[in-house]
Amino acid sequence: MTDGKTPEELAEEKRKAVEDAKRKAAELRKEREKRNAAEANPEEDLDLAKKKAVAAAKAKAAALRKKKELESSTATESPEESEESSGEEDLDLAKKKAVAAAKAKAAALRKKKELESSTATESPEESEESSVEEDLDLAKKKAVAAAKAKAAALRKKKELESSTATESPEESEESSEEEDLDLAKKKAVAAAKAKAAALKKKKESGETGVYDDKAKAAAAAKAKAAALKKKAENDSGEGDNAKEIAIAKAKAKAKAAAAAKAKGAKPKEPVVEEEKPSHNQPVLDRYVQIIRENLGEDLLEDAYINKLAKHVPTLVARKETYFKLAQFLKYNELLAFDYLSETHGTDFETHMEIYNHFYSYQNNQSVALKVKLDRNEPVIDSLTSLWEGANWPEREGYDLLGITFKGHPNLTRIMMPDDWVGHPLRKDYEPYDVEV
Numbered sequence: 494m495t496d497g498k499t500p501e502e503l504a505e506e507k508r509k510a511v512e513d514a515k516r517k518a519a520e521l522r523k524e525r526e527k528r529n530a531a532e533a534n535p536e537e538d539l540d541l542a543k544k545k546a547v548a549a550a551k552a553k554a555a556a557l558r559k560k561k562e563l564e565s566s567t568a569t570e571s572p573e574e575s576e577e578s579s580g581e582e583d584l585d586l587a588k589k590k591a592v593a594a595a596k597a598k599a600a601a602l603r604k605k606k607e608l609e610s611s612t613a614t615e616s617p618e619e620s621e622e623s624s625v626e627e628d629l630d631l632a633k634k635k636a637v638a639a640a641k642a643k644a645a646a647l648r649k650k651k652e653l654e655s656s657t658a659t660e661s662p663e664e665s666e667e668s669s670e671e672e673d674l675d676l677a678k679k680k681a682v683a684a685a686k687a688k689a690a691a692l693k694k695k696k697e698s699g700e701t702g703v704y705d706d707k708a709k710a711a712a713a714a715k716a717k718a719a720a721l722k723k724k725a726e727n728d729s730g731e732g733d734n735a736k737e738i739a740i741a742k743a744k745a746k747a748k749a750a751a752a753a754k755a756k757g758a759k760p761k762e763p764v765v766e767e768e769k770p771s772h773n774q775p776v777l778d779r780y781v782q783i784i785r786e787n788l789g790e791d792l793l794e795d796a797y798i799n800k801l802a803k804h805v806p807t808l809v810a811r812k813e814t815y816f817k818l819a820q821f822l823k824y825n826e827l828l829a830f831d832y833l834s835e836t837h838g839t840d841f842e843t844h845m846e847i848y849n850h851f852y853s854y855q856n857n858q859s860v861a862l863k864v865k866l867d868r869n870e871p872v873i874d875s876l877t878s879l880w881e882g883a884n885w886p887e888r889e890g891y892d893l894l895g896i897t898f899k900g901h902p903n904l905t906r907i908m909m910p911d912d913w914v915g916h917p918l919r920k921d922y923e924p925y926d927v928e929v
Contacts, residue, residue, distance in 0.1 A: 507878040510824060514831065543595045550588055633685055635718035637678060684717060771798040776858060777806035783827055784808075784818070792818055799861065805850070807861040815847075815864045816874035822851060822860065823879050829855040833880035838871075838890035840920050845871040845896060849883075866896065875901040893918035 498506070781796050795809035810818045822830045830851035839846045845866040852859050866873055875898035876883040888907040890896040895916040898904055906913065914925035 511878070518831065546590065546594065547588065631714060633682065635721065639721040640678065688713070771800065771804045773798055773804045773806050780806060780808065780828065780860060783825065784821065787825070788817070788821060805859055805861050807863060809863045809865070812864060812866065812873065816876070819849070819862060819876055819879055822862065829853045830860060833876070833882045836876070836883050836886035838894045838896050840868070840894055840918060842920050844868050845894065847873060847890070847896070849876065871896040872899060874899050877901055892916070895919065
């Protein structure tokens, strides 16, 4: 595991690795802050560009003037004057270029702001509001049409049954049709008024998202119209026929099942759909390939997708290769898992297990590293030299499960008192003082 190196050489190597990681993290953080500052303050960048251009022009003019003074002993008056005028012309030209560049950048920034503000002007809101009102009118018309269709269907049904019906039921059915028509109209008008009031209130409060309101209003209008149409169809003869057909099918299916059961036939087994591979399977395959190409084939005990934990790619290391694999996951340029988000231990009664969850900011990917330990002698290398965040979680594993982490800088209890007997998270734990 240590490749024959002495503890001093290994400690020095760990220290250098930690310093390099800190330096790289600081450089990345500094570069990210510069980039964020540049994106957040384009106007400050414009002023800075102006100042740099003017400073460059002044520096160039000063250099020309110094050169002129050095050559004044052998030069006549006219060349000096011409050189001075040339320096002044260069200074003016540099100033003009700086001003032109600043104006161009300001124009581009102004144009970008105008394009962004064009989506927040008044005209799109007004057109959006009119479009929503048109959708509401369309919903009203559809509701009225559906009510009329329902009334026509009921009237036709009444005419077909008129040979056996008396006059009084017909009159009551006709009045019921008119009431349904009026109720549908009132519901459509109430829904339209409610949507218009909500839109007006949102506009007065200055909220954005008019396009979302249009989509929601249109979807609601379509859904309401479809519901009214379906209700009208169900109330008409077509709806009754569909119900009768569905009932007949259900009865036939139940009858066939009863017959099959009476004959002793086995019911058909449900079809089990083939499980699709995880979307993180290619990621896990890439990890395994990189590890095997650099460290060999026998470093891993297992590798799988943990579908119970958001499909996290999971690597299971051997006890003797645990630290070496963790070191490779952090410092390999293709993997770069520079953040330890979780470390905990578990007692499975047959064995102990350590679980670590790492994250790579470079690749925006996660990986879990696990290792199984002998329950009677749970000893494993500490990861505090690679990730300082492992300090307290490893102390917790020592305190509550009795796992020993070799190389930990302060492996002491963190929750229980120092004189506490036993480890409370072990499955066979029994309190020392039964009265407590």
